[in-house]
Amino acid sequence: xxxxxxxxxxxxxxxxxxxxxxxxxxxxxxxxxxxxxxxxxxxxxxxxxxxxxxxxxxxxxxxxxxxxxxxxxxxxxxxxxxxxxxxxxxxxxxxxxxxxxxxxxxxxxxxxxxxxxxxxxxxxxxxxxxxxxxxxxxxxxxxxxxxxxxxxxxxxxxxxxxxxxxxxxxxxxxxxxxxxxxxxxxxxxxxxxxxxxxxxxxxxxxxxxxxxxxxxxxxxxxxxxxxxxxxxxxxxxxxxxxxxxxxxxxxxxxxxxxxxxxxxxxxxxxxxxxxxxxxxxxxxxxxxxxxxxxxxxxxxxxxxxxxxxxxxxxxxxxxxxxxxxxxxxxxxxxxxxxxxxx
Numbered sequence: 001x002x003x004x005x006x007x008x009x010x011x012x013x014x015x016x017x018x019x020x021x022x023x024x025x026x027x028x029x030x031x032x033x034x035x036x037x038x039x040x041x042x043x044x045x046x047x048x049x050x051x052x053x054x055x056x057x058x059x060x061x062x063x064x065x066x067x068x069x070x071x072x073x074x075x076x077x078x079x080x081x082x083x084x085x086x087x088x089x090x091x092x093x094x095x096x097x098x099x100x101x102x103x104x105x106x107x108x109x110x111x112x113x114x115x116x117x118x119x120x121x122x123x124x125x126x127x128x129x130x131x132x133x134x135x136x137x138x139x140x141x142x143x144x145x146x147x148x149x150x151x152x153x154x155x156x157x158x159x160x161x162x163x164x165x166x167x168x169x170x171x172x173x174x175x176x177x178x179x180x181x182x183x184x185x186x187x188x189x190x191x192x193x194x195x196x197x198x199x200x201x202x203x204x205x206x207x208x209x210x211x212x213x214x215x216x217x218x219x220x221x222x223x224x225x226x227x228x229x230x231x232x233x234x235x236x237x238x239x240x241x242x243x244x245x246x247x248x249x250x251x252x253x254x255x256x257x258x259x260x261x262x263x264x265x266x267x268x269x270x271x272x273x274x275x276x277x278x279x280x281x282x283x284x285x286x287x288x289x290x291x292x293x294x295x296x297x298x299x300x301x302x303x304x305x306x307x308x309x310x311x312x313x314x315x316x317x318x319x320x321x322x323x324x325x326x327x328x329x330x331x332x333x334x335x336x337x338x339x340x341x342x
Contacts, residue, residue: 043067055089056110062329081338091120103153129175189226207233210241210249219256238311266292267309284320290340
């Protein structure tokens with residue numbers, strides 16, 4: 001047992017439809033609010049300065065709609081807190097049913113704003129070992145077809161992809177049965193090859209977190225999964241380990257995989273990991289957590305390409321500690337994260 005081996009469950013939210021995304025994205029390239037969509041969910045959501053963070057802020061996301069709802073209800077203090085989330089770029093988790101349309105909707109909206117789309121692909125067969133975010137493609141052929149759809153939807157537009165949270169880690173920690181290992185390595189390598197054939201797409205393969213084990217246990221599986229062809233790897237996805245610990249873990253791992261750079265999910269790591277209660281459930285909607293560093297490509301280390309919010313703060317990890325289903329918006333939890341942040 002490596003501790004938090006399921007720490008990225010719960011990020012299964014489906015992105016908004018293409019029409020809403022494009023209509024809602026009206027921000028100018030210099031960080032202005034632009035303003036001709038469904039009035040940015042009514043919350044006047046702005047983009048971050050491009051030189052600090054090139055990723056697209058979805059002006060029609062759950063947090064933006066919550067800001068608008070709070071403002072309409074006269075709850076200005078709560079609205080200001082949730083705005084901390086709404087005005088940061090977060091990962092868009094591509095749905096399973098219409099990958100081409102979803103990817104096109106997000107990347108076109110981002111392109112219109114002069115930004116890069118941050119996409120998360122989470123549909124590997126036998127996903128999440130049958131736990132809160134179980135599911136994934138029915139088989140290898142279905143997954144390949146899904147990846148093809150995503151690639152068609154992205155086209156030549158700028159995109160950064162975080163590929164398959166937990167997929168390699170669950171091959172290492174014993175969660176995914178041995179019979180599925182060979183196929184998974186093949187699928188991951190094929191996905192990287194397909195996505196890297198696109199003109200303006202970067203790919204970061206998920207590589208675990210600082211709390212589960214040692215880089216010696218995962219660097220070879222990452223190589224078997226095609227890390228050499230990827231732009232780098234991602235750490236701490238949907239997890240809570242501090243940025244300092246994540247940098248240490250990532251640098252140690254990087255040295256074993258050709259000095260590849262990496263990105264860190266800082267969405268909810270402001271107070272570090274939760275240390276109480278059932279160790280097997282500490283990853284799931286832990287109380288008292290806080291937003292971490294805001295997304296940026298201006299990081300503390302040259303090997304760290306970016307701090308990103310892969311997990312969307314305020315979306316549930318699963319039906320634990322009073323939370324709704326994995327990926328569903330939970331306003332109370334979002335408020336807690338925002339209020340606890342600096």
